[in-house]
Amino acid sequence: MNINITLRDPIASDANVFYEHQADPVACRVAHFDARTEKEFTQHWQTITSRDDVKISTIDSDGSVVGNLVSWQQDGQRLVGFWLGQNYWGKGVASRALELFTQSLPRPLFAYVHTSNIASQRVLEKCGFMLCTHVACDNEQEFLFRLD
Template identity: 40%
Template sequence: MDDIELRAVQDDDVETFFVHQQDPSAAAMAAMTPRDHAAFLAHWTRIRADPANVLRTVLAGGAVAGNVVSWEQSGQRLVGYWIGREHWGRGIATAALGRLLEVLPDRPVHAYVAVANAGSIRVLRKCGFHQAGPPVTADDGIAELLFTLG
């Protein structure tokens, strides 16, 4: 998709990300509890301050469509993404994750996804990830799958 771009996260983008994660349908699909505004801003302040994190705003046709991120956790390089519901079904998440993967030199790369999140599972598979084992139940009680890109 030619109209999909990634750029560094700007302060105003974080407010759009907050609105996206407040969407009940999106939160249910991701099996995540939305944070309140203060907690959300604190989270983004913390992750933006860590130089090991790779954080990008996803632009679709010049509009902020979401974010794609990568971080290290427990010795693994992980990726994640969140696209606003108004942008779903257009291949934006797949294009954005593919572009992020082009700038990440580390392999393997991993992603955890809720078992019920069929859309995100499709995105990961389209980007070359494969399921790395059976579902596991996370500390929060959510059944998740681990996907890996070698």
Template identity: 35%
Template sequence: MKVSLRETQDGDLPIFWEQLTDPQLQYMAAATRKYHYDRAHFDQFWASVRSNPTVLLWTVLADGVVAGYASVGGSPSEREVSYVVGRAYWGRGIASQALAELIRLEETRPLHATAAADNVGSIRVLEKCGFVMTGSGRDFARARGQEIDVVHLKLS
């Protein structure tokens, strides 16, 4: 499967909404926000992200079809990666290829990431791309309604 990144377009947002409201995806990601549940907040969030010049945002394409998104945001000293690939695309190496391309485009180092400690797939994606675990902690996971263990990773 050919994976590529392109600039996010207005027509991508309904697909992102569908992916982010998937209960299984929410459970795996764990760290959901209000925009995962409310379309008006979703629209506000994406308008803000897309207009922020410090955010590097790309749509992930798998064989030309929107599969998700990948982004980097935050201050220069605390740049953090984020990515979502729809459940229909899990287990095909798409997230790994998309993240590899994203970190090639973002030259700032270090890059940071956080994942639910039980999200083995996401941790594996990050490690394949050179991230190493630097610590752990606890965070409230809205999608699970409880505090969970999280891991922090860094790419130097």
């Protein structure tokens, strides 16, 4: 299946879709991420959209919000993350979107992914990220990837 995607700046209504994506119990289990309540998500969204160091793109497919990409500074590193609606998993959307997104970002870039999240690891690898190290974080095991 060939899905046409574009990246664009988020609009206010995108946040509703992003909230639903991050609240998906299957996605949370795969990502080892605890979903935020609607109030927590709204506060988080307001915080990140007001920060100068944060870049967010909506992944759009023919007018439908597919997911989002985000980049931010943390502990002297520029990190990236991505989240897609489950209907778009396994179709190459994340890899294409991340490749487009990272073209305009300064290097090096870093991404953390849970050791059991093989699909996200593959997305990073397809986009040229290399495994750097294994990290223990809050009783979880993560890999740190780097793109130069």
